[in-house]
Amino acid sequence: MIKVPSKIGFHTGPGGNPTGIGDYMRALDKAGIPMVIKSVDHYGPVFEAQEMMRKSQEAGQLYVPHVLIFRLSDRHGGPGDDYKYDTPPYKDPKYVNNPEGGAELHWKETLAKLPPEFDKKRVWLEVMNEVDRNLAWWLGRFALRIMGLAERDGYKVSFFGFAGGEPEPEFWETPEVLIALRRISANRSRFAVALHEYSFLVSDIWHESPFKIGRFQYLFYICDKHNIPRPTVQITE
Numbered sequence: 001m002i003k004v005p006s007k008i009g010f011h012t013g014p015g016g017n018p019t020g021i022g023d024y025m026r027a028l029d030k031a032g033i034p035m036v037i038k039s040v041d042h043y044g045p046v047f048e049a050q051e052m053m054r055k056s057q058e059a060g061q062l063y064v065p066h067v068l069i070f071r072l073s074d075r076h077g078g079p080g081d082d083y084k085y086d087t088p089p090y091k092d093p094k095y096v097n098n099p100e101g102g103a104e105l106h107w108k109e110t111l112a113k114l115p116p117e118f119d120k121k122r123v124w125l126e127v128m129n130e131v132d133r134n135l136a137w138w139l140g141r142f143a144l145r146i147m148g149l150a151e152r153d154g155y156k157v158s159f160f161g162f163a164g165g166e167p168e169p170e171f172w173e174t175p176e177v178l179i180a181l182r183r184i185s186a187n188r189s190r191f192a193v194a195l196h197e198y199s200f201l202v203s204d205i206w207h208e209s210p211f212k213i214g215r216f217q218y219l220f221y222i223c224d225k226h227n228i229p230r231p232t233v234q235i236t237e
Contacts (some may be wrong), residue, residue: 009036009067011237014046025049029056029064038069038126038236043115046070050119057086062082062159069158069194069236071126072113083109087128099138103145111153125150126158126194126236135168140176147183147191164198164213172222181222185229192232193219 001036006028012018021037024197028035029052039046047070057063072085089095095102110127118125131139143159150157159180160167171177184191195216199207204232210217216233223230 005034006138009038011040012042013040014042018045021045023047023051025144029066032062032064034065034067036067036069037235038071038234040071040073040223041062041075041220043070043117045223047115047146050117050122053122054101054119054148058191067124067234068128069124069234070114071119071129071161071236072110073129075202076135085110085113086127087131088128088140088142090132096190097182099141100145102138103142103149106142107146107149120153120155124156124158124192124234126161126234128159128198129161130163130166131160133162133171136167136171137176138172140174140178143180144176144183145170145181156192158192158194158236159184161194161236164194164196164200164237165215168224169218172219173226178226178228181226181231185223188229188232192234194236195219196237198237 010021010024012021025035025048035049037045037049049066049068053063053066053068063089074084074086088097088099091100095105106127110125114125124184139160145155146159146223172181181193185192197215199205199209199213203206205213207213216235219233220230
């Protein structure tokens with residue numbers, strides 16, 4: 001029997017001091033407790049977790065449904081690579097009125113930079129980060145096209161990654177976004193909504209809740225209002 005998931009996970013990336021994170025992951029896995037590991041640019045922690053899951057499954061042992069998330073950032077590109085992996089090309093004149101074309105470019109560029117070890121069966125791909133909340137129509141259509149590409153290529157994808165305190169509730173009620181939410185909610189094991197939640201105060205995590213921490217409830221309210229099943233939500237920061 002799977003035990004209650006760990007409420008707090010780790011966001012990792014290049015640098016820092018990840019000493020002990022492997023012990024943490026193995027301890028939760030052994031106890032049958034699902035965990036969340038998110039990493040940006042540096043695939044090492046996610047790779048370790050995916051291999052742990054793979055070996056357990058192949059050995060017929062307890063398979064714990066850990067949530068593993070990976071994202072590329074603008075810092076990922078090497079010399080000569082100026083592509084913006086954080087955000088879709090909505091400011092590029094070629095795509096300002098063509099979200100579908102922007103989605104195809106962003107998907108191609110992102111997949112080309114994924115580490116060869118990326119396990120698309122076990123790892124979620126977060127395809128954008130802190131996007132422009134004022135471009136709801138564009139982002140809705142962009143997300144819909146990415147969903148088609150992800151289904152074709154067999155990936156699990158997280159969308160939007162809004163900054164803390166964003167977006168306004170009306171974003172979710174934009175017609176294009178409502179269509180995207182219906183499709184995201186219809187396939188909760190392949191598509192998810194990623195959000196960032198911060199109190200922005202070290203001294204008070206609940207400051208102005210639920211406007212900052214707990215803001216995901218606005219998304220749920222809009223889904224309930226429009227009879228859309230609540231989607232998978234990942235608080236990725």
